[in-house]
Amino acid sequence: MTTLFISPGACSFAAHVVIHELQLPITVERATIHTPDTPYRQINPSGRVPALLLDDKTLVTENTAILPYLADLRPGTSLFAAAGTTERALIQSWIGYLGTEVHVGAFRPINRPERYSTDEAAFPGIRQRGLQQLANALKPLEARLRDESYLVGNRFTLADAYLGVFVGWSARAGSLLRDFPALQGFLERYLARESVVQTRAAEGLA
Template sequence: MKLYYSPSACSLSPHIVANELGLPIELVKVDLVAKRTEHGEDFLAINPKGLVPVLQLDDGSLLTEGPAVVQYLADLKPDAQLAAASGNMARYRLQEMLGYINSELHQGYLPLFNPACSDEVRSARTAHLHKHYRLIDAALGRTPFLLGDRFTVTDAYLFVITRWADIVKLDLSAFPKLLAFQARIAARPAVQAAMRREQAASA
């Protein structure tokens, strides 16, 4: 399989999941501004959305959108239990959490990456993110991971998106459980390996 990614983007989440599962994966770096791959390919010809992640399967077909990609990867090795089996309430809870992270956190950060972001927009986005992080911090006060006592694909996604707080200078000091979670996930060998690999590719 081949994963099209951009350093520090949400594509780090499926990279982490692949590492956790021990799945061999070829990485192809994408310049999201120029819309070119590291091999000079037109990325828009690969994914007209112009976004990462893109997972190219062994049959050549493509899968996009991070929540879908991480679930696909988890289902390749169900015994690892990174996602509950399809068709039961635990899987729907996992999809519920992926959707929540995607809509309220992932999308909430995006305006803050715009250099032209006004103080008014920044204030509104900060309040929005803090509101939702307050709920997540409370949940993490009950269990070590988002869905209980086991690491799942939702934890990889939350970890990656929350790393953006440092980039956009979002203060998360009011959420100690969240910060402890970030440190706990960052210490996982699969996570460290993914970050090292992407950092080396960016050097």
């Protein structure tokens, strides 16, 4: 049986949503993260989630690989698009953008300033810079959603499942979302979606 390792409310939430969207027969297990001696490191030495342990014991990490892999288990799903299509390229483009510019580029300095300096006095400045990066990184997403409900093809795709995680985190990062009304509207739709309600309940967030 394939297993997805998650931590409640972490970036693994997107893959968990996809499992609910597609009703995939995949076991979901909570991993303890941010702990050097967690037994989870025997499965995934990086200690990060999400990670997908396949039947043959291959470990697949990275949202950029896991999200498309899960969708491809249901060929033809509206969450993704056929190989060789522009839509598929655009969905993957947004997944890449979210994982790099938004997650690592902005949220990592906000949430993990210790990865950028050993000097604790520098942490507030690093967080502040991360918040500025976040405001910049959200602009193209806000522009895209001003006249559209979803990022690609007028339907909920893998890119939206992933976007919801970061808009949710942004909502908790002070008053930032006030300047992003389209993203606020997106978050309301996201939180109302059945698969998201189910995933929040499964992760103990409801």
